[in-house]
Amino acid sequence: MRVIYGEAEASEWKFERGIPDIFFWRSSSARCLxxxxxxxxxxxxxxxxxVAALFGEDAVRVVEVLKGVxxxxxxxxxxxxxxxxxxxxxxxxxxxxxxxxxxRRSRDKETxxxxxxxxxxxxxxxxxxxxxKRRVLEKLETRLEYEKSHExxxxxxPGCKRFPxxxxxxxxxxxxxxxxxxxxxxxxRIVEILxxxxxxxxxx
Ligand SMILES: [Zn+2]
Numbered sequence: 368m369r370v371i372y373g374e375a376e377a378s379e380w381k382f383e384r385g386i387p388d389i390f391f392w393r394s395s396s397a398r399c400l401x402x403x404x405x406x407x408x409x410x411x412x413x414x415x416x417x418v419a420a421l422f423g424e425d426a427v428r429v430v431e432v433l434k435g436v437x438x439x440x441x442x443x444x445x446x447x448x449x450x451x452x453x454x455x456x457x458x459x460x461x462x463x464x465x466x467x468x469x470x471r472r473s474r475d476k477e478t479x480x481x482x483x484x485x486x487x488x489x490x491x492x493x494x495x496x497x498x499x500k501r502r503v504l505e506k507l508e509t510r511l512e513y514e515k516s517h518e519x520x521x522x523x524x525p526g527c528k529r530f531p532x533x534x535x536x537x538x539x540x541x542x543x544x545x546x547x548x549x550x551x552x553x554x555x556r557i558v559e560i561l562x563x564x565x566x567x568x569x570x571x
């Protein structure tokens with residue numbers, strides 16, 4: 368008997384859902400202002416928000432503030448968002464790692480302390496998104512290859528794992544968690560979904 372799609376496969380869906388839809392972002396949503404010397408991509412708010420969301424909740428609020436100003440200090444961002452300064456800095460440095468924000472350090476004339484001035488670099492967003500897309504694509508392709516080159520067996524008990532043939536064979540086709548016999552699991556649906564996702568992401 369062939370199992371088409373058992374409950375045991377629930378974890379596969381998580382993987383599917385785990386891909387932020389930002390990776391299906393189309394470059395048409397970023398319009399290039401031609402004619403200027405510098406290439407400026409106008410990333411719409413929705414895209415910006417989605418990117419920020421990849422960095423966590425604080426990051427979304429930090430971006431909200433950054434996009435409304437030319438340049439701002441981290442202390443001012445902390446004031447406006449009511450997020451603790453160290454968390455604001457954490458979010459900023461994570462953006463900085465991906466060049467999504469630029470940092471300018473100046474010195475307070477009175478106290479002599481450093482002031483950190485931050486600015487959003489929307490033109491770097493496209494590169495960031497393309498990079499992330501590439502990484503997701505690699506993961507999906509590896510996964511697809513794995514799905515295509517293995518046969519899986521499952522007991523169909525919700526929450527139990529599926530096993531590739533070699534492992535299932537070692538286990539004498541008996542689930543180590545619930546002891547029920549394991550049966551062949553058709554993974555055509557997973558292959559189909561992965562293939563579709565890959566094609567979708569590949570569209571320029
Ligand atoms: Zn089981």
